[in-house]
Amino acid sequence: MFSKYGKDFIKRVGEHYQLFHRHFIHTEAMLSDVEKEMIAAYLSQLNVANYCYSGHSKVATIWE
Numbered sequence: 001m002f003s004k005y006g007k008d009f010i011k012r013v014g015e016h017y018q019l020f021h022r023h024f025i026h027t028e029a030m031l032s033d034v035e036k037e038m039i040a041a042y043l044s045q046l047n048v049a050n051y052c053y054s055g056h057s058k059v060a061t062i063w064e
Contacts, residue, residue, distance in 0.1 A: 034063045 024036070031039075041056035 034060050037063065 037056050037060035041053055041060055044050075044052035044056055
């Protein structure tokens with residue numbers, strides 16, 4: 001999907017994702033676990049990552 005953008009783009013996206021994940025998902029936040037899963041499901045859907053979307057959306061539904 002991202003191959004048309006080149007390796008530098010993919011590397012930068014990966015670095016930003018790791019930073020986001022480290023500070024947003026693995027720290028105490030004002031968001032609940034359900035809200036975090038909903039955000040993860042939304043981002044997975046935007047990325048057309050159907051497997052990830054399915055998992056995150058099911059977890060969010062279970063935790064509601």
